[in-house]
Amino acid sequence: MITEEQVLERIRRARERRPRIRDERITLAHGAGGKASQSLIESMFVEAFRNPALELLGDGAVLGVDGARLAFTTDSYVVSPLFFPGGDIGDLAVNGTVNDLAVTGARPLYLSAGFILEEGFPTADLHRIVTSMAEAAKAAGVEIVTGDTKVVGRGKADGCYINTAGVGVVEHTLSVARVRPGDTVMVSGPIAEHGVTVMLARGELDIEADLTSDTAPLHDLIATLLNAVPQTRMLRDATRGGVATVLNEMARTSNTAIVVDESAVPIRPQVNGACELLGMDPLYVACEGRFIAVVPAEDADTALAALQTHPKGQNAAVIATVQADPPGLVLARTAFGGTRVIDTLVGDPLPRIC
Template sequence: MKINYKGNIDLTIGAGGRAMNQLIHDLMLAEFDNEFLAQQGDQAILPPANGKLAFSTDSYVVSPLFFNGGDIGSLAINGTVNDLAVGGAIPLYIAAGFIIEEGFPLAQLREIVKSMANAAKTANVKIVTGDTKVVEKGKGDGIFINTSGIGVVENDWVATSPQDDDLVIINGAIGDHGMAIMSKRQGLNFASDISSDCAALNSLITSLAPYQKHIKVMRDPTRGGVSAVLNEWATFYNCSFEIDEEKLLINESVRGLSEILGLDPLHIANEGKVMLVVAKDYADEICTLMKNHPLGQESRIIAKVNPANQVKVSMKTLFGGLRRVDWLNGEQLPRIC
């Protein structure tokens, strides 16, 4: 019997019997298709890796599930891939856990699973093990996905402390993902062309291998945006950062919506951006190399490292004034990742 994708997830599917088995077999196994998943064990047995392992996990609860430029499926793969990649690892394997609410449309589940499969293919990672649970109606919000990933650090790259005068590079415009979600938020209904930047960054980061010893630290500015990353770094490495407002790239629609909603794009989440602290003398070369990659065409230097200061992150404004750039202070944002 075939699955009727016009139907909904019910508790029979969640019971772990034949129906669940069929769903996993016909949908997940078919879409994620790879030799490790085909073992169908309670675990995936993986070959030895050539270097230190990187291991990361993240849960995805984004609302709405589908948005311009992506969906919870592509986000769940790219997010974990990026968390591995910014540690200098080559992402290899992903474990996926689904928590689905009773009544969730099977057609949407299929769309999400296909999107995960596509994202995994693009990022060159394999979804090697997984789990599916169904919770009663009202006990979840459609679908939640957890992904964990393993990568290998083949070279000996490790993050090191930024030095004075080092520069901060980002691979393009800020705030696209958060605003793509915001504009679709219930009650807002903006007709906007903002598309999430959701993308896997591992191939862009790998392309920088020739310069790896000049890269001090990398991070993907997701929740809390660019300001959160800089504030975290400043605290952890005991240094300060000065952003040059003129250098920031913010798409027109993102700026417009930020104005209306009173948000600062520096606080808004990205899902396809990487920030790198690099040695000053190599910043231009690294930036040029990044521009050769499809995900790095708009790469630019946006900030510099200064000695530790009680103001951890500041910004030279377009007006020539200097202002503090603080952490986001608990604003009301929808779930964005």
């Protein structure tokens, strides 16, 4: 059994071997959350900005400030279209940052909002987005306390991009370094709904389906889980790159194997159907209101029961277990009794879904 400190040391050593970025130009894949994103982040940003908070980066940094323990996180939103069934770029930008704080173990408190608007963007659309942000902030119990607006000329943006950063108070210590062989992995609800909904909302494909985005603030569901199982190892929201990408990051940084029971992964039939038509594996499709939780095996029943009592966690399910070998890999037990490797996302099959 290795100690938490040894895991951190392994992560540090792995970072020393970080990949070089070989591409001469940025591609859509660099923004997709998969292999190219990872190599860009590690070879460019971690290398240049090198500091402990960033090197162990999860969804947000945990910082000691003036005696307080804070979480700090940021995300830019470039989703297309701006409005889609179940949400828009406004509530997505609020919920996304609320969730990045919550999965860090923090109580979300304050958000900033930075707008980049394209000249000619309808003020009525901006009003709709801003109203949606205000409602999402209210629902999540956070305040948008500072902001900025820039306008660029026609053809230099795509209507409206939003950055939100967030600050919260850390109340629970969660970290990938706490994951251990034997742990149980669960997902808080049916996957892939956001990504599929946004793809279909573009109207480029002749597919109709009764789907809505799952965008939602998860702070309350997470609080319910952490109250029931304070010894929860780690949480991660399954956004860009989907559940498969989160599991791969977990396996790689904790140097464990994660073995997924594919038939246990909750997916609504219409999402499955749309993914088949789109030729996509739902495991790689983004959610915006679901998280992955890793808990000690002995707490799995308590954790699952806690999630399922909450309206947002009714369909939570155990989907995988953590093993010692083969380290760094995610494996799937298929419905037919076979095993396959679930690799890190390559390329960008779903550009601009958040």
